[in-house]
Amino acid sequence: MKTVFAKLIFIIFLFYTSDALTRDSARFSIGVGVFNYMEDGSPPHNDQSGMINLEVHSGRKMFNLIKPFAGFLGTNENAYYAYGGFGIDGYYGKKKKIVWTPSLACGYYKDGNEIKAGNPLEFYIGIDVFYRFN
Helix, strand or coil, X not given: CHHHHHHHHHHHHHHHCCCCCEECCCEEEEEEEEXXXXXXXXXXXXXXXXXXEEEXXXXXEECCCEEEEEEEEEECCCCEEEEEEEEECEEECCCCCEEEEXXXXXXXXXXXXXXXXXXXXXXXXXXXXXXXXX
């Protein structure tokens, strides 16, 4: 499994450093909130906890469309999730200041005292909404 993951990272690196890249603004996001809001899971692992989320979105595009990103999520119950993936930006509004980014990522999840996922390899699918101030 580790060799497959290493080969995938190498292939992505080759594309990422190719001439097919275009430049756009990089961005950094910080989020705080409640982890396990719906209190899923079995006791004693079904409590809510505070969380912080950090993400870095690259300013470079692969194939003039796909942007890589990396992130980290941590809770005050010792659950951690480090991930990396790809997103596609869609710009909206008169001045294109609203950005919708559907994304897909995978990463390593450490259970801690939270939801027991059953596997350290977890996937993330989501849509982020950003506002550009420039």
